[in-house]
Amino acid sequence: MVKKNHEKSIESAASEYKEFSSGFVEGICYLCGEKIVRFDQNKPCLHWLLRKHKRVKKKHIKQLLDSKEIFQVISYLRWVAKTEGKLSQVNDFEAYEANPKLIYQENIKYEDTEWTFWVKKEDLEGHKDQYSSFPHYHLQITIDGRPFVNFSDFHIALSEWEIFNIYARKGAFPSYKYAFPFGESYLDLFTFLPEEKIVDEMVATDDEKKAQYHLQTFIEADPGTTIKGEDIAKLIEERKKTGVPLAKLVQKLKNVRAKTIVMPENLIEPVSRKKRKR
Ligand SMILES: [Zn+2]
Ligand SMILES: [Zn+2]
Incomplete structure (x- = not known):
């Protein structure tokens, strides 16, 4: 109900x-x-x-x-x-x-x-x-x-x-x-919203001013394996073409663990407290 x-x-x-x-x-x-x-x-x-x-x-x-x-x-x-x-x-x-x-x-x-x-x-x-x-x-x-x-x-x-x-x-x-x-x-x-969902709904932009989120993606290979540079290059190419953020695309990579940190971008500054009167 x-x-x-x-x-x-x-x-x-x-x-x-x-x-x-x-x-x-x-x-x-x-x-x-x-x-x-x-x-x-x-x-x-x-x-x-x-x-x-x-x-x-x-x-x-x-x-x-x-x-x-x-x-x-x-x-x-x-x-x-x-x-x-x-x-x-x-x-x-x-x-x-x-x-x-x-x-x-x-x-x-x-x-x-x-x-x-x-x-x-x-x-x-x-x-x-x-x-x-x-x-x-x-x-x-x-x-x-x-x-x-x-x-x-x-x-x-x-x-x-x-x-x-x-x-x-x-x-x-x-x-x-x-x-x-x-x-x-x-x-x-x-x-x-869980972070994964935010990543799902995002579209990448190269225009810094338009960016609503700033994503930092850390990629780590599983023990005993390596990440191929060409695979990453392919993802970057795909990101440019499709606008899907890298944070989402890295999920396609095998043998790696990706950790994404989502940060708000261009957030307006709160008004300085010093200027305020009661
Ligand atoms: Zn009105
Ligand atoms: Zn008051």
């Missing part, structure tokens, strides 16, 4: 994602039906976060965020970032960092806009002053490198349910995970 529900939610996420992406390429927001460049103050919508209209001000962003759950916002922005086709536009590695003071951090980048979500332990406890004494998160938005929203601008309230999901993202509950269908980060892939 659980599995069925899971399949069903993946299915509905798939149709929602399809709606999102077919609208997005036409410049239409699938949520409100308006053009993404349009701003109607009476219809708060997640597409405001893209700030395609200059009349979108900080207060509108705050008004919008107060009515949405944090992972609703993140899911939407991940889908937007993914329209650029690169997993490296989402960095949530720090969310899993063994730092007891940092509860959650995620950076998302699309075109020249970057969103950083940030929850520290003291944010969950609430700060001392009356305007931020409740559990909350912080958000920074930069456009073309310039701040549009600063970390210190908003204290956006978090419900118990949202806090539960934040801990679920961090892997606090073995039987309950919070995934982002169609908006997976590297971390999600490493968490949910």
Whole structure:
């Protein structure tokens, strides 16, 4: 039954994602039906976060965020970032960092806009002053490198349910995970997919900037045997022709053991902590 529900939610996420992406390429927001460049103050919508209209001000962003759950916002922005086709536009590695003071951090980048979500332990406890004494998160938005929203601008309230999901993202509950269908980060892939599967789904590229993964393959001959240089040369030739990564092709070789290490490539840098205010 659980599995069925899971399949069903993946299915509905798939149709929602399809709606999102077919609208997005036409410049239409699938949520409100308006053009993404349009701003109607009476219809708060997640597409405001893209700030395609200059009349979108900080207060509108705050008004919008107060009515949405944090992972609703993140899911939407991940889908937007993914329209650029690169997993490296989402960095949530720090969310899993063994730092007891940092509860959650995620950076998302699309075109020249970057969103950083940030929850520290003291944010969950609430700060001392009356305007931020409740559990909350912080958000920074930069456009073309310039701040549009600063970390210190908003204290956006978090419900118990949202806090539960934040801990679920961090892997606090073995039987309950919070995934982002169609908006997976590297971390999600490493968490949910076995490495062999990642290798299976990859296509090799010689363009460093396009590379999503960096693969290092170590090949070792079985004891008492040798690896022929010509066999390796053949595989390299095949890789060029077919685009199948070497890590996958080496599995064809006999008498060798291959170990592949998968590393994310061109991942966006997390925002420096020094620059942040609380
Ligand atoms: Zn909209
Ligand atoms: Zn705070």
